[in-house]
C-alpha cells in the first residue's frame with residue numbers, strides 16, 4: 001500500500017494526516033499556526049507536523065516506513081499559490097506575506113533536522129484547488145475526469161480540474177469562480193469589481209443583504225443585530241419568508257454563475273462545499289439547479305450539481321492527492 005501526507009494550512013490551525021491510496025485517512029494531527037511568528041517559523045511548524053505524522057505512521061502495525069511507502073507530501077494553502085515554484089504569492093490568512101518560497105522553507109526545516117522525511121517530495125497548491133481534487137478522487141466526483149468546485153463560505157472559492165489535473169491557467173490564477181459576474185452593476189466585491197458571485201453569496205454579503213431588507217421595512221422574525229448565515233438559515237427553516245428569499249436568491253445567483261461556467265468548460269460535475277452550502281437541498285440546492293436548468297444549453301446542461309462529500313476532510317485528502325497526481329499514480 002502507498003501513502004501520502006496531506007497538510008491543510010489555515011490561519012488558525014495546521015492540520016495533517018496520512019492518506020492511503022484506498023482513501024483512508026489516519027495519523028491525524030493538528031497544531032496551531034501562530035500566524036504572527038512569520039513564514040520561517042510556520043515552515044518549521046509544518047516540518048514538525050510532518051515529522052509527527054511520520055513518527056505515528058512508523059508505530060502502526062505493520063509500520064509504515066516513509067522512504068519506501070510514503071510517496072509525497074501535499075500542502076493546501078489559501079491565497080494565490082504559484083504551485084510550480086512552491087511560492088505563496090499572497091494569502092489573506094497571512095498578512096504581509098508576499099512571494100514567500102514556502103516549500104523551500106519547509107524543505108530547509110526538514111533537512112536541518114536531518115529527518116528521514118527529507119527525501120520525500122513536497123507539493124503545494126491553493127486550498128480550493130486541492131478540495132476539488134479531493135472530491136474528485138474520494139468524494140462526490142469519483143468516476144469523473146472534468147469537474148469544477150465552489151466553496152461558499154466567508155468568500156466564494158473556486159477550482160477547476162481538467163483530465164483529473166488542477167487547471168492553473170497561464171498565470172496561476174485560474175478557477176476564481178467566485179468572481180464570475182452575476183450582475184454587471186451589482187454589489188461591490190472585495191476584489192474591487194462589482195457584481196461578482198462572492199458579493200452575493202459570501203457570508204458577510206448574505207448577512208448584509210438580509211440587514212438591508214430589514215432596514216427597508218421587510219417583516220421578519222430575525223434580529224438584524226448579530227445576524228449570521230446560520231441564524232438566517234435557521235429562520236428560513238422555521239418558515240421566515242425573508243430568510244427563505246435570501247437563500248433562494250443566493251441559489252439563483254449560484255445557478256447563474258454555474259451556467260456560464262458550464263458553457264465555458266463543459267465539466268461533468270459542479271461540487272459545492274463550504275459553510276453556506278450546509279443550508280442544503282431545500283434552502284439552496286434546488287434553487288441553484290432550477291436556475292441552471294432554466295438557462296443552460298442542452299449539452300453543457302448535462303453537468304450535475306451536487307454537494308461536497310468530504311466536509312472538513314476535503315483539504316487534507318485533496319492536499320495528499322497532490323502527491324499522487326504528481327507521481328502520475330492516478
Ligand SMILES: [Zn+2]
Nearest residue numbers: 179189191196
Ligand atoms: Zn470579485
